[in-house]
Amino acid sequence: xxxxxxxxxxxxxxxxxxxxxxxxxxxxxxxxxxxxxxxxxxxxxxxxxxxxxxxxxxxxxxxxxxxxxxxxxxxxxxxxxxxxxxxxxxxxxxxxxxxxxxxxxxxxxxxxxxxxxxxxxxxxxxxxxxxxxxxxxxxxxxxxxxxxxxxxxxxxxxxxxxxxxxxxxxxxxxxxxxxxxxxxxxxxxxxxxxxxxxxxxxxxxxxxxxxxxxxxxxxxxxxxxxxxxxxxxxxxxxxxxxxxxxxxxxxxxxxxxxxxxxxxxxxxxxxxxxxxxxxxxxxxxxxxxxxxxxxxxxxxxxxxxxxxxxxxxxxxxxxxxxxxxxxxxxxxxxxxxxxxxxxxxxxxxxxxxxxxxxxxxxxxxxxxxxxxxxxxxxxxxxxxxxxxxxxxxxxxxxxxxxxxxxxxxxxxxxxxxxxxxxxxxxxxxxxxxxxxxxxxxxxxxxxxxxxxxxxxxxxxxxxxxxxxxxxxxxxxxxxxxxxxxxxxxxxxxxxxxxxxxxxxxxxxxxx
Amino acid sequence: xxxxxxxxxxxxxxxxxxxxxxxxxxxxxxxxxxxxxxxxxxxxxxxxxxxxxxxxxxxxxxxxxxxxxxxxxxxxxxxxxxxxxxxxxxxx
Numbered sequence: 001x002x003x004x005x006x007x008x009x010x011x012x013x014x015x016x017x018x019x020x021x022x023x024x025x026x027x028x029x030x031x032x033x034x035x036x037x038x039x040x041x042x043x044x045x046x047x048x049x050x051x052x053x054x055x056x057x058x059x060x061x062x063x064x065x066x067x068x069x070x071x072x073x074x075x076x077x078x079x080x081x082x083x084x085x086x087x088x089x090x091x092x093x094x095x096x097x098x099x100x101x102x103x104x105x106x107x108x109x110x111x112x113x114x115x116x117x118x119x120x121x122x123x124x125x126x127x128x129x130x131x132x133x134x135x136x137x138x139x140x141x142x143x144x145x146x147x148x149x150x151x152x153x154x155x156x157x158x159x160x161x162x163x164x165x166x167x168x169x170x171x172x173x174x175x176x177x178x179x180x181x182x183x184x185x186x187x188x189x190x191x192x193x194x195x196x197x198x199x200x201x202x203x204x205x206x207x208x209x210x211x212x213x214x215x216x217x218x219x220x221x222x223x224x225x226x227x228x229x230x231x232x233x234x235x236x237x238x239x240x241x242x243x244x245x246x247x248x249x250x251x252x253x254x255x256x257x258x259x260x261x262x263x264x265x266x267x268x269x270x271x272x273x274x275x276x277x278x279x280x281x282x283x284x285x286x287x288x289x290x291x292x293x294x295x296x297x298x299x300x301x302x303x304x305x306x307x308x309x310x311x312x313x314x315x316x317x318x319x320x321x322x323x324x325x326x327x328x329x330x331x332x333x334x335x336x337x338x339x340x341x342x343x344x345x346x347x348x349x350x351x352x353x354x355x356x357x358x359x360x361x362x363x364x365x366x367x368x369x370x371x372x373x374x375x376x377x378x379x380x381x382x383x384x385x386x387x388x389x390x391x392x393x394x395x396x397x398x399x400x401x402x403x404x405x406x407x408x409x410x411x412x413x414x415x416x417x418x419x420x421x422x423x424x425x426x427x428x429x430x431x432x433x434x435x436x437x438x439x440x441x442x443x444x445x446x447x448x449x450x451x452x453x454x455x456x457x458x459x460x461x462x463x464x465x466x467x468x469x470x471x472x473x474x475x476x477x478x479x480x481x482x483x484x485x486x487x488x489x490x491x492x493x494x495x496x497x498x499x500x501x502x503x504x505x506x507x508x509x510x511x
Numbered sequence: 512x513x514x515x516x517x518x519x520x521x522x523x524x525x526x527x528x529x530x531x532x533x534x535x536x537x538x539x540x541x542x543x544x545x546x547x548x549x550x551x552x553x554x555x556x557x558x559x560x561x562x563x564x565x566x567x568x569x570x571x572x573x574x575x576x577x578x579x580x581x582x583x584x585x586x587x588x589x590x591x592x593x594x595x596x597x598x599x600x601x602x603x
Contacts, residue, residue: 373599396598399519418597422566426555468595479595482568482575 002218004183011086015093016101018076020110023103026076027051033074036067038088039107040180041162042247043080045120049110054123057084058160058179058201060091061209062128071096078103078110084180091209128205134212139226142235145198149173155196158186160210161229163250163264165202169239171232174200176264179210183217188260193218200225200232243268248341253295261458267295271342273455276300276363278351278379280331282440283369283393283447285317290448291367292335292342296455299335300363302347303327314437351375353498356382365451368392369444373421374501380405380414381498384489389461390414391450393443395435398471400443403481404450404461407490411463412483416490421501439471513541513586516593517552524552533592538569539582541592556594566597 018026026033027050037044037052044054053067057079068075075097077085085102092100103110111117133139140148148155149171157174159166166176177185179201190197197219201207207224214222225232233239245253245264249271256262256270275296277284280303292299307315307322307330315327322330328346335344347359351370360366360382368379368390376392383390389406392414405413446467453461466479488496512532517525525531533548535541542561546553556567563569569576570593576584586592 371599373597376599394598397519399598401598417568419565422564422597426564426566466595468593477573479570479573479593480575480578482578484577 002216004187004217007183007217008083008086011090015086015089017082017086017104018101019104020113020115023076023110024115031074033076034068035076035078036088037079037107038077038085038180039079040178041123042164042250043107045122045247046251047107047117047120049078049107050116050118052078052118052121054121056123056162056180057088057091058162058206058210059123059125060088061095062205063126064092064095064097066126068097072098074099074101076101076103079106079180081108082106083184087183087213128203133208133224134215136215136222137208137211138223140198140223141226142232142237145171145225145232146235146237148198153196155198156190157225158190158197158199158210159229160199160207161202165229167242167244169229169233169241171200171229172238172240179206182210183213186214186217186219190219194220196221196223198223198225201228203230204228243272245271249295252339252341256294262456266456266458269456270295270452271297273365274298274300274363275365275367275451275455276302276360277367277369278302278375279369279371280315280317280327281305281311281369281371282314282395282435282437283444284367285315285331286441286444287367287369287393287448287451288317288331288335289338290445291451292339292344294448294452295339295342296451298343298345298363300345300347300359301328301331301335302349302351302359303331304348304350314435314440316441351378353378353500356498357385360386360388363388365454366390367447367451369440369447372503374503376414377421377501378498381489381495384413384415385495389454391447391454393440393447395439395443397434398436398439400439400446400469400471402443402446402450402462402467402469403465404454404463406454406461406463407483409454409461409463410483412481413487413490416482416484416487417466419484419488424502436471439469442469442471512588514591515541515545516591518594518596518598520596520598521552521555521594524549524555535586537582537586538571538576538584538592541586542569542582556596568595569593570595 035052036055037048038057041056077088079085082105089100089102157171159174159176160179199207199211204227211222211224253267256267277288280301305327307318307325307327317331317334326348328348332344332346356378366383366388370376387408392403394401407413450461453459464481466481468477514530515533516530533541533544535544571590
């Protein structure tokens, strides 16, 4: 069965690959050849090789003949890493170009070896000629596709347009793989080759070649949407307008966009999400760093304390210049330097029953990085009342715990575990407490990971499970938590009210 | 002899030991024996009537004993009983 790896192996045999220094030599010798950049339009805008003609892979079949009329002229194609350009070479060979090679290692290796890079250019597509459907590919119209989708049939609508076209509007539920990446990514996105695929482009001119390539990769049921997205829109069918990532977002979060579980949709979710961190201390600092870096769009930070020298052993957002400043200000300053594009909201206050609900309302997730029982119970009770998942962490010397309290996701709440806080005389005394500085770093980053999983709805968050970490043994154990069917809070029909428990340490400094 | 894991805040009551081995065929039996061997520890985890305190949970292996049969939960020699109290943070 031909899959991407088989096709790639065959292409490496049939297409000549040039090393960067060979290409540089051809440029210096002023050889007669056309250098074409087959990356996506948004990649070409970021910078290109000198003299390159932009021709994104998806437009080769429609635009190559206009841009490169002489099929006997030598053509060198390059992409980012040297894979897509091999597929591009195959397309060009099929169009009759007799001398096509590919730049090994692509733009990446070229720039790593210090060769010249010019400013990026934009690509504008020509007017496509009408294309014939290749053998084995059928076509359906917008009405028929809408009926198929309404009937709940198992079909995958594959949108192969450019990213900026998809950003402007798409068919709800469609999967986007830009034409240039189709062969590389389709097997991960749609592993079952018998899946019914319906391919669409912008105007129906480019989907046929994409469909043919899918047949060549052994997909057995491939159709195209006639007239493409334009026909769908013209027929008045529903269009989903997603949150649009800017070019700056795409650059900053590039390593997220490559992960199938995140991708542009997931990144957009993160940028639209609101997460509240309780405590800008040992747990809150690492959590905040990673959530801000990951692009959580609104990060609330609540703390009433000021930075003390003894905090610096673990509270990594603060530094010697922030001693004496409110922790929320010190944290916000550090986070804005890390990611100026997100919204940091500071709450310089102690949490009590009079303010908790106002502050929590509007947040999607609350991260509990507090150090004391009165606050911990308020966080739990308010999250239960408002239905907000509560990502909980706690630390003591070398021991840490992480879980996600989320009755709305079927799990228990903190009161299912511990209905009431210990009285002062039975809590660990202030004098014997302490924490190894790295520990909250480990537990706080685990909280950041759980928060992102909850925001994205991926994986298995620690709902109903308690992760227990023993730093001295380096053991991670997971306990199954008991969801109390008679819990006074999460099982109650009526919310019993907030409780302000007594603070019993004179200096309840945040962890 | 079941193994009972002692959490860091309560190790002061077991002479620093992070686990102890205790005779017992049920959770209640293990807790009673634990009380005989370490009376101060038992006072921390149980109230005056011997009931588990509301801020301490016992797990048999990875399950909360409340999800099993509570104090009547059977305990065998290779079971690990973990005491997991509520902990609030570093500088409580």
